[in-house]
Amino acid sequence: MVKKIxxxxxxxxxxxxVFVIRSRLNSPMQIVTIGSTTIAVDVADTEALRNRGLSGRSDLPGGDSVSPDTYPQSFTPGExxxxxxxxxxxxxxxxxxxxxDVLVRQ
Structure with missing residues (x-):
């Protein structure tokens, strides 16, 4: 009986x-580490998520926000x-x- 329990x-x-590991892998929020700095990030790993970007969000964590008078200058990389x-x-x-520096995704 003890063996069955x-x-x-x-x-x-x-x-x-298995459930915990799968839920962490499917979560858009991931933890990355660069040196001794740990950052919670949203991973846009599909074309649809990259196209969506930050649209549709009511707020951004940490008080980050962009308003028309604070838009950053555009940057287009050469490659x-x-x-x-x-x-x-x-x-x-x-x-x-x-x-x-190396970024490690946990």
Whole structure:
């Protein structure tokens, strides 16, 4: 009897772990680390999400917002980028992040 209960508890634990891992993988919010800086980011990993961008949001975390009088200047890179991490002005300098630093997605 104890053996059956142990097996049942083990199965429930495995199913729980699988559920947690799958829900984290399917979440648009991910955690990335650059050096000692940890950042919560939204991952736009499909064409539809990239096209949607930040539209449809009622607010942005951390008080970040853009209004018509604060639009940033446009920047068009000379070559297409495979990845982009959008952060507020001065964030990289304040956290010691430099070109070439490695970003780790957890």
């Amino acid at each position: 142990f097996i049942l508890v083990l199965i429930v634990c495995v199913v729980g772990v 297409p980028a495979r990845y982009a991490l959008e952060i507020p002005a001065g964030f990289a300098q304040a956290h010691g992040i430099a070109e070439g």
